[in-house]
Amino acid sequence: MKEILSIALLGAALALPAWPAAAADGGKRSMAEKGSFHRIHKQKEKLDCEDCHEEQPLPDNTLKLRLHEPLAKDSPGPVSSESCHECHGKKQKKAVNWYAPKQPRQQP
């Protein structure tokens, strides 16, 4: 029992210094199709490509800096910020709230 505890403590001591380093560089995060971003949205959250990607080019009056940027190879289409806002613009358990929507004032 003592041996197991010693090994566990040693393992924790070795692992702890490595943890902040991994957090500091964000790990291997990437927007690539096989990267972390798509893994979260596609595999974990089970979103389909068309849940975020539009089939058509975004309209000319879309307020996006690189509206006419060439898409990545094999991309199913451009992504509108609106689709991000649908999940990340409200408080819910699944998606982190990146945006700060005005909450409706609670009636007394």
Add this chain to the structure above:
Amino acid sequence: MTRLARLIDMKKCMGCRACMSACAVENHFTPDAPWNVMIEYEVGTYPQVRKVYNPMACMHCEKPACKAACDYIGVKAIRKTELGNVVIDYDKCNGCGYCASTCPYGVPQLNKEVKPLSPGKGPLGSEALPLAARHPTHRKKVRAVEKCTFCAHKLDKAVADGKVDRIGKDHEYTPTCDLVCPVQARMVGDIDDPQSDISRRIKETNAVQLLKKFGTSPQVFYVLEEGASS
């Protein structure tokens, strides 16, 4: 306390792109990673059709979504300065692109290659300086995200010189895009001061923030052309 904001009057803007060119030279951004662009589109129905010119760069949000994402994953490469401009630390950035995907305006740009602004014609502006002598926002790095900084090199100088009150007035302390507009469609100033030129102009013109529903409280205000997107 000074809190900087920008006003862009789309009714005055004629789409000349002097602001973009000046920014490119001042901050040597490259076409693959622009800091300042012109969105243009038509509004109305024929024959009453007009062109809308909407210059866009970083909105320097009060609650920047890019920073929220970067902090969340533990990289913490994005910060808001005491004057309110949002800047990226290229040394901390890991190039993941999460900030670019989170920004409602798609502002952050991943620099895949550090190229000279004018290939074959020699260095321009701060490109001529050795890396160590440049402002940190001009020490470009491959696989780092960059964007408009409100000309942080000038703002930092204003802070160092104790001349924060001269931002928006003096050439050396004012973002370059705001200096070069031939029709005075742009200005920058302190919106914490209700008597400042920008505070008065925002009020007089009913200028608005774009994509306000995202709740990031952008610090760039626009006088909208009729029919323009907001």
